[in-house]
Amino acid sequence: MRIHKRFSEDNQVTLYNGDCLKLLKSIPDEVIDMVITSPPYCMGKAYEDPHDDIETFKKQHRDIFNDLYRIIKPGGSVCWQVGYHVSNKCIVPLDYIIYENFTSLSASRDIPFILRNRIIWTFGHGLNSSNRFSGRHETILWFSKGEQATFNLDDVRVPQKYPGKRAYKGPNKGNLSGNPLGKNPSDVWEIPNVKAGHIEKTDHPCQFPVVIPQRLIKALAPENGLILDPFMGAGTTGVAALLENRRFVGAEILKDYYEISEARLKDAASGELKIREDKPVIEPNENTAVAKLPEEFRKAREEIHEKD
Numbered sequence: 001m002r003i004h005k006r007f008s009e010d011n012q013v014t015l016y017n018g019d020c021l022k023l024l025k026s027i028p029d030e031v032i033d034m035v036i037t038s039p040p041y042c043m044g045k046a047y048e049d050p051h052d053d054i055e056t057f058k059k060q061h062r063d064i065f066n067d068l069y070r071i072i073k074p075g076g077s078v079c080w081q082v083g084y085h086v087s088n089k090c091i092v093p094l095d096y097i098i099y100e101n102f103t104s105l106s107a108s109r110d111i112p113f114i115l116r117n118r119i120i121w122t123f124g125h126g127l128n129s130s131n132r133f134s135g136r137h138e139t140i141l142w143f144s145k146g147e148q149a150t151f152n153l154d155d156v157r158v159p160q161k162y163p164g165k166r167a168y169k170g171p172n173k174g175n176l177s178g179n180p181l182g183k184n185p186s187d188v189w190e191i192p193n194v195k196a197g198h199i200e201k202t203d204h205p206c207q208f209p210v211v212i213p214q215r216l217i218k219a220l221a222p223e224n225g226l227i228l229d230p231f232m233g234a235g236t237t238g239v240a241a242l243l244e245n246r247r248f249v250g251a252e253i254l255k256d257y258y259e260i261s262e263a264r265l266k267d268a269a270s271g272e273l274k275i276r277e278d279k280p281v282i283e284p285n286e287n288t289a290v291a292k293l294p295e296e297f298r299k300a301r302e303e304i305h306e307k308d
């Protein structure tokens with residue numbers, strides 16, 4: 001597979017090492033079927049300027065909006081994955097800013113953005129807070145540019161908990177009540193995040209798992225459609241696009257991460273990249289040593305209850 005550096009609609013893959021705004025300006029009007037991205041949260045990560053703050057986040061989004069809007073096809077989709085900006089013990093939900101920004105900036109256009117879903121992505125592990133409840137979710141806002149053209153629900157159905165359930169009343173009484181292909185995955189997705197030890201982990205500090213863009217692409221982008229990630233990081237959206245036979249264009253400003261993306265896309269194209277498949281999270285086996293309550297914890301709990 002050839003990786004192109006300059007954008008053309010005919011390219012299978014275009015990877016740009018530089019500012020996404022420059023890439024967006026080189027893309028003609030209405031050629032992108034779908035955008036999936038997770039922008040910097042402006043919180044002092046390795047890839048951010050330490051002076052970046054919530055105002056930087058807002059400005060960055062205002063600056064790219066015109067070109068972003070211009071290059072998306074009518075009926076195309078935009079999926080923006082964000083969490084929270086944390087500063088001075090205060091948390092700011094970034095999806096609130098994106099929602100406000102994208103709906104107000106597109107309101108006066110011929111085809112405004114419409115919010116279709118706010119997906120809650122929940123995961124079991126992360127930092128443990130001692131002064132508030134530990135954060136275990138982020139969100140994905142899915143907008144369509146006008147009426148969305150594609151929604152392939154059957155391609156993303158997930159297993160039912162009780163597939164053998166039957167209708168207990170009405171005309172279908174006694175018949176299986178579910179869809180044979182599985183159920184709608186809903187707007188709450190439980191998917192492990194990419195931490196140390198995850199099969200997909202690279203040197204990038206904030207990857208999302210491949211299955212997130214993969215589900216979104218299967219459901220919302222046409223076969224061979226063109227997918228854009230303006231903040232591609234380790235190239236996860238590109239990997240998902242290749243695995244699902246779609247074309248990809250992405251930008252990454254930092255050389256090290258750009259090179260990770262390049263290597264991952266090549267491995268994905270040759271079938272060598274390892275990814276965690278889209279399967280339900282399994283509850284831990286109660287019989288394993290790590291699942292058992294350690295004696296020290298049992299004693300500590302007893303002591304606390306005795307004090308009560």
Ligand SMILES: C[S@@+](CC[C@H](N)C(=O)[O-])C[C@H]1O[C@@H](n2cnc3c(N)ncnc32)[C@H](O)[C@@H]1O
Pocket residue numbers: 018019020021037038039040041047204206207208209230231232233234235236237251252253254257
């Ligand atoms: C949250 S990370 C994206 C991670 C990605 N979803 C993944 O799974 O690897 C955001 C990325 O945007 C990059 N970035 C920041 N500003 C950028 C800009 N103006 N143009 C292109 N990339 C930028 C950062 O270097 C960082 O790698």
